[in-house]
Amino acid sequence: MDTIHACFKEKIGEVLLPGDVFSFRLPESGDGSIKSEKIICGPGLRRNGEEVRVCKSGILRHKQPNMYWIDSQQRRYVPAKGESVIGIVTTKSGDVFKVDVGGSEQASLSYLAFEGATKRNRPNVQVGDLVYGQFTIANKDMEPELVCIDSCGRANGMGVFGADGLLFKVSLGLVRRLLAPQSEIIKDLEKIFPFELVVGMNGRVWVKAKTVQQTLIVTNLLETSENMTSQQRQTLFKRVAEGSL
């Protein structure tokens, strides 16, 4: 059994706190050759010499073959490259829009980064509009940059949206659970009535159903399912579907 994996494996699914340490000695085999092992440390884990330190509180998760990260329930978003988010356009200045994505700095969005946009043909974006976009630049030292097209120049679902409907904020942990493939919460919710849903990795969720009342029901159910076990959630959803709530 390899040593680095062994010390991680026994903690998978456990709650860890900042300051917890995984220490490992690089294995020294008898013939002097160092067997190289690789692990990938995701959010919440930091390497510090011969040890890996936990820097966020949360549950240790593992993905085959060698990825480990801390799953935490934070509220504040920190932009990361490639993630899709819901932003609110705050200002139009020259050839870029400033977009509030909930991070520490506003992201910039070029007017050319929309499907079919050219210097002549400007996209119709107003201050206050919601945009669904993807980060092309996101690091701690630079201003984050959004685009609303993929690498082929197609919108692919991105762009301005949300003529009506409701935007609200949930924790980042819930968003990740909603976006997971085969998400149980979404599956349970679909059974009640049809609705449109846009989920951004920055904790913003936009919902639109047939009536305002139904929109509010979906909103409230999503907000409450944050702190529920799957069983509690299913009983609540069943009661709503029956119309007793």
Added chain:
Amino acid sequence: MTRMSATRGLCMRTMMELDQSCSVLREYGSEQSLLSKPDGSSTFVQGDTSILAGVYGPAEVKVSKEIYDRATVEVLIQPKMGLPGVRERAREQCVRETCEAALLLTLHPRSSVTVVLQVIHDDGSLLSCCLNAACMALMDAGLPMSHLFCGVTCAISKEGQIIIDPTARQEKECRALLTFAIDSAECNVLISSTTGSFSVQELQQCIAISQKASEQIFQFYRDSVKRRYSKIQ
């Protein structure tokens, strides 16, 4: 609210029996993520002393307070009544310096971390309660930290007895009052705030007792975070 009794039987608190005197903290409790607006929030209750903490960050920062290679930490203590004064400012500085030591601020340059501490009731050991509430709220906000910290207050009575986690009345009657912030990695002292006169030996004893007591508080942190994550598979 998670509440756990830290009182393990009243034992003789003599100067010689250091091991026995240390385990008498008042009953303490905490709750996390109770406010909806801040990024992280917590309450911390030690006996009758109670603090409500909210953390905002990493958020936008004023240009005048911007630091190019790390986040700016701001701590605000709101007293129960009236406006914050000099005493609050002194406490704010203690808490701020402790937070700066624990947080990995270089990961969020040109941003701000604001910790707001509202005093709900003061019955002694206010600074240590502030530190504990701030640590829990920072943890709740998910800010990157190199280690945790906690605060422990010791009072030395006129007879030379060391009282840990004193009440307001005990604080008033004591000869010296010492508050330490202790980190979870190596149990080192991060800051110390003292009033009154005491000998070097007494200082050493108080530090030793605080370090012992900090283990209980760190265990309590772990238990309450576990409870918070218990509903997520």
